[in-house]
Amino acid sequence: MTGRRMTGHDRSDARRAFLDQAGWGDATATPVAGDASTRLYERLTLDGKTAILMDAPPGPDGPPIEGGKSYSAIVHLAEDMRPFAAIARHLTAHGFSAPELYALDLDQGFILLEDLGDGVFAQRIAAGDSEEALYGEAVDVLAALHALPVPGPLPCGDAGASHTVPRFDDLAMLTEARLLPAWYARLATGRDLDADAQAAFDAAWHAVFPALSDMPPALVLRDYHSPNLLAIEGRSGLARIGLIDFQDALIAPGAYDVVSLLQDARRTIAPDLEARLLARYEAARTVQGTSFDAEAFRAAYAIMGAQRNTKIIGIFARLLLRDGKPHYLAHIPRLADYLARDLAHPALAPVARWYEAHMPLDIIRTEINPDSVTR
Template identity: 45%
Template sequence: MKTREELIHVFLSEAGWDDARRGPLAGDASTRRYERLEGPKGKAVLMDWPRAAEVPLPSGKRSYSEVAHLAVDCGPFVAVDDYLRGLGLAAPEILARDIDAGLLLLEDLGDAVLGGILDRGEGPAGESLDEIYRACIDTLIALQAADAPARLPLGQGADHIVPAFDDGVFRAELDVPLDWYFPVELGREASADLRAEYHAMWTGLRPLIDAGKPTLFLRDFHSPNIIWLGQRQGVARIGLIDFQDALIGSRAYDVVSFLQDARRDVPEARERAMLDYYVTRASSDLSDFDEAEFRASYAALGAERALRLIGLWPRLLKRDGKPQYMAHMPRTMDYLKRNLAHPALAPLASWVETHLFVKS
C-alpha cells in the first residue's frame, strides 16, 4: 500500500506538476491539509483530504458531523465548485482531481483574503471597503438568482445530494449554547425544563427562518473564506473557498454570515447600509422576494447563529484548549443584541435577558 506522500507524488506527476516547489498553507480542518505549488506552470494549491476514518458510535446515536451534514471527503467540494463556476462565480478551477484518493489540484486565488483587507482598511489597489462589500453582496445575489439544486453531478454517473438545513441541523446548533455556555460561562447546567422551553421557543420561530424561496447557501461565507480578485470584473472579483458544507435553505443565511462576521467587527452602520443594498438588489433581481419577511428571517437566523457561537467559543476553550477564540465573545454578544431588537424576537430577547446575560 502506498504512503500518503507516494500517492501525492503520483497524483502530481500525472497532472504534470511533479517538478513544482511545495510549501505549506494554513489548513482549515484537522482532516484537510493544503500546500502551495510553484513551478513552470505557475502557481496552484494542493488540497490533501483523505476520507475520515469511520468511528463507531454508540447504538442509536450520530455524531455532530453527521447530524450537521458536514462533508467527510472532497466529493461535495468538487460538486459545489463545478456548480459555482457554471454560474460564473470565482470558485477555484480544479486543475486535477482524484476524489477517491482525496487529492485536488486547485487554481491559486492568491492572498488577498478579506480578513486582511478589513484589517488594512482598503483593498490591494486602494479599493474601498464599501466597494468590496457590495461586490460580495452582488455575488450572493447571483448565487440566489439560480435555482436551488438538490443534486449536483460528480462525474462518472455519481451525484452529490445537497442536504437541507433540516431539523437535525437546527436542533444540533440550538444545543451548543445549552451544552457549553451554561456550564463554562454561567457555572451551571441547563436544566431539562429550560432546554424544553428554549427548543419550544425556536419551534415557534422556525417559520421565520424558513420563509421565502430556498437557495443554495455556502454556510461559511465570511472574511476567512473570501478572496478579493480586484483585477477581474463583476462577481468574478470575489474568490470563494470552503464551501463543501453548502446546504439548501434560507436566503438570509449567507447574508448574516457575511454582515455579522464572527471574526471581524462589522460596524452597525455598515451592516445596515449593506443590508439595505442587499434588499435593493434582491427586490429587483430575485423572484418572490419580500423585504419584511427577509428582515425577520435575517434577525432570527442572526440570533440563532450568534447563540450557537456563544456556545462554540467556550467549547473551543474548555474541550479543545483554544482560549484565543474567547476574544470573539464580545463581538458575538453585540451581534446577538442587534438581532434581538427585531420585534418578532421579543420573547427570545426576554428569555436571553433572563437566562444568559445574568451570571449566578
C-alpha cells in the first residue's frame, strides 16, 4: 500500500501508546525484513519473550483508476488490517499456524503478533533442509485448507466488525494482468502498447476466464510463497508451516495458491519438482472424498499461473519505473520461464497468441540493465 503512511511524531506517539497499553512499552525493537509493500515489521524483545509488531496504517492504494475505485479496491487488496485479523483467527481455529494476535488497534493499523521465528523457507533450504520436503508440507497445508467450506463473514476482533472475503472476479483478474501492458511494455520498449494491442489483451483474457468456473471456490491466501512461509521448530503436521501475509485473501480456485507456491517469483522451482508437487496436491485432494477434477484443476492452474506471472512482471517493472526499486528486475526472466509453462496449456491459447504477436517471451527473458532505463 502506498501514499498514505503517517510520518513524524504523530505516528511515533501512536506506536508508543499502543505498545504501552499492550504491556510491551519497554521492549527493545529490531527491524524485520518486510515485503514490497510499505508495511513495517519489528521484532520486540521483553523479559526473554518476543513478539512482532505490524505497523500498517489504513488507507487506499492510490487514486481512483476506474469507476471511482482505486486499484486496491478493484483487485481486493486490504485497505486496513481487519482482513488480516479475521483470516488469522479463521486459520488458527482450523489448526493452521497463523500468528496469534496479542493486541490490536485496527483503526490506526497496529497489531502485536506471535513471533513464529526465522525459519523462512529460503533460509531453511540454504541451511540444509530438503526443498522438496518443505514444499511438500506446504502443499499438504493447501490441500487441507482448500477442502474447507468457503467461510462466511469472519469476526475481526474489534467492536463486532466482520470481514467478508471477496471473490476474485474477472475485473480484478484483468486489472492485475493489465499491469504488464501498462508498465512492462514501457520498460522493455520505451513506449506504451497501442490501443489495438490493449484491446486484444483484454479480449484474450476474457476468452480464458470462463474455464475457471469448472473449479469449486476455496479460500486462497493469495501470497502463498516462500517469503511468507516458515518452518516452525517444535511443531508437527500441518502446524509446522507458519503462515503470514494473508490479509489479501480471496475466494477463488485453489489452484491460485498452488501456483503461487510452485511457480515462486523469487526462487526457481525446477519443472520436475513442480510436477511431483502438483501430483502430491492432486493425490491429497482426491483422497479427501471430494469430487476433485484433476483435468479442470490443471487448466485452472495454467490460467491462474499465467495471470499471476503476467501481473508480477508488471509489478516488478512498476517497482523500478514508479518507485525506483531496481532489484526486482532480476526475477523477471524466471517469471517468463514459468509463463511459458503456463501458456503451453490449451486453455491459454488466446493469451499465448497475444504474447506471440505483441510481447514475445524471448523479450521478457532478456535481462534489463536498470541503469539504462529512463524513468
